[in-house]
Amino acid sequence: MKKVLFTGLVVGLGAIVACQAPASKAEQKAEKPAKKMSKEEKFRAALAKQDKYQKACSNEKQLIPEGISIEQFKKDMLATIKYPEGGVVGDWKKGEKLFGDPKKGGKGLGNCYACHCGDPSIIACGNIGPSLTGYGKSGADPKVTYQRIYNPWSVNPCSAMFRFGVHGILSPEQIAHITAFLHDPNSPINK
Amino acid sequence: MKSKKFLIGLALVGGVAVGFSADVPTPDQVKQLKEMGILPSDVIVDEGNDYFHNLKGPNGKTCASCHGQDGAKLVGAYAKMPRYYKDIDKVADIDIRIKACMTKYMGFPKDKKFKKKFTKKYRVPLAGYVATLSNGMKINVTLDDPQEKEMYEFGKKLWYQRVGGRDLSCAICHEVYAGYRIRLQKLGAPVRDKLYAHWPAYRFSKDKLWTMEDRIRGCYKSYFLYLGKKWDKKKDWVKKPPYYMKELVALELFMKKAANGATVEVPGLLR
Numbered sequence: 001m002k003k004v005l006f007t008g009l010v011v012g013l014g015a016i017v018a019c020q021a022p023a024s025k026a027e028q029k030a031e032k033p034a035k036k037m038s039k040e041e042k043f044r045a046a047l048a049k050q051d052k053y054q055k056a057c058s059n060e061k062q063l064i065p066e067g068i069s070i071e072q073f074k075k076d077m078l079a080t081i082k083y084p085e086g087g088v089v090g091d092w093k094k095g096e097k098l099f100g101d102p103k104k105g106g107k108g109l110g111n112c113y114a115c116h117c118g119d120p121s122i123i124a125c126g127n128i129g130p131s132l133t134g135y136g137k138s139g140a141d142p143k144v145t146y147q148r149i150y151n152p153w154s155v156n157p158c159s160a161m162f163r164f165g166v167h168g169i170l171s172p173e174q175i176a177h178i179t180a181f182l183h184d185p186n187s188p189i190n191k
Numbered sequence: 192m193k194s195k196k197f198l199i200g201l202a203l204v205g206g207v208a209v210g211f212s213a214d215v216p217t218p219d220q221v222k223q224l225k226e227m228g229i230l231p232s233d234v235i236v237d238e239g240n241d242y243f244h245n246l247k248g249p250n251g252k253t254c255a256s257c258h259g260q261d262g263a264k265l266v267g268a269y270a271k272m273p274r275y276y277k278d279i280d281k282v283a284d285i286d287i288r289i290k291a292c293m294t295k296y297m298g299f300p301k302d303k304k305f306k307k308k309f310t311k312k313y314r315v316p317l318a319g320y321v322a323t324l325s326n327g328m329k330i331n332v333t334l335d336d337p338q339e340k341e342m343y344e345f346g347k348k349l350w351y352q353r354v355g356g357r358d359l360s361c362a363i364c365h366e367v368y369a370g371y372r373i374r375l376q377k378l379g380a381p382v383r384d385k386l387y388a389h390w391p392a393y394r395f396s397k398d399k400l401w402t403m404e405d406r407i408r409g410c411y412k413s414y415f416l417y418l419g420k421k422w423d424k425k426k427d428w429v430k431k432p433p434y435y436m437k438e439l440v441a442l443e444l445f446m447k448k449a450a451n452g453a454t455v456e457v458p459g460l461l462r
Contacts, residue, residue, distance in 0.1 A: 042418060043431075046416035050352065058348075058351050058352045058354075062360065062362050062366070062367050063367065113374060124375050160367065162356070
């Protein structure tokens with residue numbers, strides 16, 4: 001019974017689609033320019049995507065927003081943060097791979113070693129951010145750690161550390177795994 | 192030319208500069224290579240010298256027909272570039288200026304095919320050669336023309352612009368965190384330290400001579416500019432600004448002006 005109905009639906013839909021073909025083609029054409037942008041247009045469109053907060057940080061000081069109070073800036077940034085259902089502390093072993101997989105020379109989706117040292121066995125680490133070795137022993141609140149990875153600008157407006165969660169580079173679950181990696185006493189960060 | 196490249200290979204295998212694949216050779220090693228007359232950057236500049244004098248356009252002209260034997264009339268020109276040119280009514284960097292001369296004055300076609308050939312084949316050797324004609328001279332970019340002023344301001348804006356999926360700007364890496372490391376890579380300060388003086392530069396890690404256009408395009412790639420709503424490296428990645436874009440010239444003008452007073456010493460030798 002269901003099958004018959006379904007077939008009928010498909011045939012029916014097919015007919016509708018066929019009838020509408022000219023119209024939808026025209027629509028497609030109207031949409032196309034967005035997809036078929038030249039490289040110049042793509043580049044300029046990417047630059048033009050600058051958001052209000054990036055703009056506030058685009059001054060000669062770079063690390064202090066202009067045209068908006070620091071309190072308001074932080075408040076707005078805090079409001080962007082989404083939390084995972086399972087809580088802000090996930091599985092540290094998964095977090096290790098995301099932070100930078102020791103098996104891949106410390107490379108990973110988060111690529112945190114570009115700016116931070118952490119696991120002392122990874123020597124190829126940057127120093128733009130502070131060393132995170134022993135971070136879990138510092139008594140930081142895991143929720144704050146989560147927040148400052150999801151959106152570092154909620155703690156330090158205009159920080160060089162990018163807004164991983166806001167841009168969707170890392171999902172809430174992934175950020176929770178990294179938070180675990182930073183806090184778990186068994187993680188090489190804290191050993 | 193080929194035999195020279197072969198020689199470099201031999202020299203490297205032979206241990207003149209052992210183990211510099213990831214590093215600039217030591218001054219001693221450079222001296223040795225120089226004495227042997229086989230510094231890889233020199234080979235590319237020689238190629239440019241050859242084009243300058245012998246490459247004929249469809250109308251029979253060579254660069255030397257207008258700019259003199261050994262580029263006599265271009266001595267010091269690079270130290271003042273980018274600048275405004277009346278004949279093409281725009282502010283041009285060295286890459287754009289040479290391309291314009293070839294299409295406007297030598298009869299090369301203004302089509303995509305030639306543009307590609309120019310970009311891949313002629314651009315770097317010719318730019319490298321012309322730049323060496325200013326060696327030993329002081330960089331002196333003036334902003335006399337209103338178009339130059341406007342371009343400079345645009346470059347400054349781009350330098351400080353926090354943008355893209357990584358919220359970065361040129362200034363974050365090259366001003367605020369100059370001297371720090373991204374992984375093991377040290378961040379230079381092109382503006383503060385007048386680094387433009389050694390561009391175009393030869394990069395040992397890539398075995399290529401790069402003009403500043405190449406360098407800026409490379410750094411824009413590390414910005415991770417993206418277009419989609421969500422991070423999708425494959426789909427929404429804006430890889431590099433294409434060559435000859437106004438944005439590149441603007442950043443060049445901004446950085447070169449900052450390098451005023453520094454002595455041109457090209458091609459530089461970098462990692």
